[in-house]
Amino acid sequence: MTRIVYPHNPVRVVEASADQVDLVFELDTPQADWPWLTLPAQHPVLQQKLLYFASATALLASGRSTPDAPSALTFVKWSSQLGPDAPIPTRGHCAFASGPEGDRFELRLDDGALTFMGGGVAITDRDMAAWRAETRKKVLAKAHLEPPFPELPERMPPWFVRLEDGGEDGRFAARGLVTSERAFFPGHPFHTGSGDHVNVAHLVDCVAQVAELHLGVPITACTGGSGTFRRFVELDVPFVLQGTIEGRTVTADFTQVGYNNGRVELHFA
DSSP, X not given: OEEOOSTTOOEEEEXXXXXXXXXXXXXXXXXTTOGGGGSOTTOHHHHHHHHHHHHHHHHHHHTSOBTTBOEEEEEEEEEEOOOTTOOOOOEXXXXXXXXXXXXXXXXXXXXXXXXXXXXXXXXOSSOHHHHHHHHHHHHHHHHTTSOOOOOOOXXXXXXXXXXXXXXXXXXXXXXXXXXXXXXXXXXXXXXXXXXXXXXHHHHHHHHHHHHHHHHOOOGGGEEEEEEEESSXXXXXXXXXEEEEEETXXXXXXXXXXXXXXXXXXXXXX
């Protein structure tokens, strides 16, 4: 078995070709490396981490991505059949297809107990680090023109959702903030990430907080969802969630300093 080398990767490649990759997850690993493995299998943050590491590893193993041409996730859709006592998945199979909008993949964990469909684009036309630094600089500059965000009390988590006035006819509005200092392990008990932007798992967690507040459901009642991503959400800059609640489905659009960053939809049992 082969490990695709990048920091803190719990995935090994069993077999790989240009069109499909078989994977296994190593779960007997130090908590300091993968603290999200302390979460139950039904937790959508853990599921997003499995998706990230499995798909990124499979892209590298298939030759569709390289360290010099990283891929940016643009959409994902997932469904979970994992029950209350289910273990964390340990096996995965990723199949690829190419289209005009970039690579598409279907990832099945533990023979379909957890399934993902997703896709992204390889960033080959720019210096990724320099581009991200300039984008963040522009967003921070625009953020100074907006009303100040309320200071976070120490008892609050590293990010939070504050419901605003509204909520009629199944609609809601909220504000959120993810800070560099407190949004990643060890500042946070289980979130990890690149550290240069708000990750998909953070966004999913924010929408799940809305569901908890409005529907009274635990995060582990999430049975799947979808997301589309247009821009990176920047750390340390407030963002707005606006959306709808229909039955047991919460849909939220994310905007930051006037930009439409994307949408996340979660379904709950």
